[in-house]
Amino acid sequence: MVSHSRVSIVGAGAVGASLAYALMFKNICSEILIVDVSPDIVKAQVLDLADAASVSHTRIRGATPEEAGQTDIIVITAGAKQKDGEPRTKLIQRNFWVLKNVIGSMQPIRQDAVILMVSNPVDILTHIARKLSGLPANQVIGSGTYLDTTRLCVHLGEIFDVNPSSINAYVLGEHGDSQMIAWDAATIGGQRLTSFPEYQAIDKKAVSKIVSGKAMEIIRLKGATFYGIGACAADLVHTIILNKKVVHPVSVYVEKYGVTLSMPAKIGWEGIQHVYDVPLSKEEEERLQSSADALREIEQLY
Ligand SMILES: NC(=O)C1=CN([C@@H]2O[C@H](COP(=O)(O)OP(=O)(O)OC[C@H]3O[C@@H](n4cnc5c(N)ncnc54)[C@H](O)[C@@H]3O)[C@@H](O)[C@H]2O)C=CC1
Ligand SMILES: CC(=O)C(=O)O
Numbered sequence: 001m002v003s004h005s006r007v008s009i010v011g012a013g014a015v016g017a018s019l020a021y022a023l024m025f026k027n028i029c030s031e032i033l034i035v036d037v038s039p040d041i042v043k044a045q046v047l048d049l050a051d052a053a054s055v056s057h058t059r060i061r062g063a064t065p066e067e068a069g070q071t072d073i074i075v076i077t078a079g080a081k082q083k084d085g086e087p088r089t090k091l092i093q094r095n096f097w098v099l100k101n102v103i104g105s106m107q108p109i110r111q112d113a114v115i116l117m118v119s120n121p122v123d124i125l126t127h128i129a130r131k132l133s134g135l136p137a138n139q140v141i142g143s144g145t146y147l148d149t150t151r152l153c154v155h156l157g158e159i160f161d162v163n164p165s166s167i168n169a170y171v172l173g174e175h176g177d178s179q180m181i182a183w184d185a186a187t188i189g190g191q192r193l194t195s196f197p198e199y200q201a202i203d204k205k206a207v208s209k210i211v212s213g214k215a216m217e218i219i220r221l222k223g224a225t226f227y228g229i230g231a232c233a234a235d236l237v238h239t240i241i242l243n244k245k246v247v248h249p250v251s252v253y254v255e256k257y258g259v260t261l262s263m264p265a266k267i268g269w270e271g272i273q274h275v276y277d278v279p280l281s282k283e284e285e286e287r288l289q290s291s292a293d294a295l296r297e298i299e300q301l302y
Contacts, residue, residue, distance in 0.1 A: 004088050005072060005241050006070035006072050006094070007029050007072065007074075008033040008035060008074050009033070010076050010078050010102050011069055011076060012042055012077075013037075013076030013077065013218065015077040015119075015226045015229055016077040017020040017045050018035070018077060018229070019228065020050060020051060021194055024053050025055060025056050026238050028241050028242065029237075031058075031060070031061070032059070032060045033067055036293075037101075038259075046062045052183060055254060056222065065105035065106045068105030069113070072112075074106065074259065075237065076118060076129065077104055077118045078119055079099070079119035080094040081120070081219075082219060083219075084215075084219055088177075088241070091121055091204045092121055095119055095120065099125055099180070100128075100130070103129060104132075108299045109133050113268075114271045115129050116142075116143065117129050117133060117145050118142075120175070121176060121298075122143055122251055123144065123251045123260050124139065124298050124302065125294050126142030126144075128302050138252070138270060139270060140271070141252055141265075141267070143232060143250060144172065144175050144234055144252075144261070144262030145175050145179055145250075146150060146213065146232045147228055147232045149249050151228070152169055152181060155211060161283075162188055167187075169181070169185075170249045171212075171262070172184045172249060172264075173287070173295075174214075174261060174279065175251065175296060177294075180208075180287035181207070182284055182286060184279065185279050192254060194277075235248075236248065239267045240271065243265070246266070248265065248267060250265050252272050252275060254275055257292035258292070260299065261292055
């Protein structure tokens with residue numbers, strides 16, 4: 001069994017359970033600890049997941065916040081979710097207090113732990129988690145625009161008739177309304193997306209709207225999103241546990257913008273190992289700057 005492999009999931013609702021489910025079938029964790037403010041939720045999720053765990057051979061159990069603070073990777077999925085029509089940023093009033101409670105109850109947090117923030121608004125909460133935990137910036141990561149980037153690649157995969165995993169394209173900035181697509185740097189097979197005949201026919205505003213609006217479309221139809229983020233967060237945990245040094249767009253403090261937002265980053269054991277500066281067109285750089293400004297306005301209140 002690899003080291004760095006005890007993972008806690010704090011918040012055992014739909015997102016936490018989907019993550020646990022996706023993670024246990026990767027067979028990379030020595031143990032998954034489930035924590036929630038509701039003992040009934042913990043009991044129910046562990047009972048249900050344990051049936052799946054018996055097939056995957058991953059140990060899963062309920063735990064206290066103090067135990068979670070001693071695991072290698074702490075994933076925070078606790079908190080309120082958006083209602084239909086509600087922007088993620090509106091959740092900050094409720095989820096600030098949830099996060100304060102979660103971080104406080106896990107103290108003393110292991111100094112070499114990596115925190116993966118998933119609850120919304122994820123960029124602001126990643127900034128707050130860093131401040132409250134006192135951990136170095138590279139050890140506090142937000143899932144950020146990894147999910148939006150996945151959504152973009154799925155959509156582009158249909159347009160270009162290629163597997164989404166073969167598309168190198170990023171959604172950057174806020175995991176929210178001000179996010180932007182880095183079209184200029186996008187490639188398929190090393191060829192710039194902008195050079196393909198199909199690119200000329202793309203309505204970029206419409207694609208942007210589809211990608212940034214996908215969460216709300218799902219929320220309107222079934223009340224919440226959880227499988228997509230469950231898979232993305234499990235992949236991030238996998239990348240950390242195996243020190244894979246894979247590049248994903250995640251939320252991290254970026255010196256250049258003076259704020260916590262998503263840029264592509266190399267991820268491994270100690271969390272973020274490097275943040276890449278994507279070559280953007282002038283218009284794209286302005287969009288990313290506005291996204292940073294929008295986030296800074298809220299971030300500076302915390
Ligand atoms: N970053 C992303 O891409 C995504 C983020 N989310 C966010 O994930 C969060 C969770 O969503 P769901 O699981 O659907 O909600 P949910 O309502 O199903 O679960 C939330 C869980 O948090 C628990 N909780 C509340 N306060 C707590 C505390 N102090 N300590 C421990 N547990 C606590 C609740 O008891 C509940 O079980 C929301 O903020 C949502 O917006 C959801 C989808 C994607
Ligand atoms: C809810 C959310 O943040 C998402 O699905 O993107």
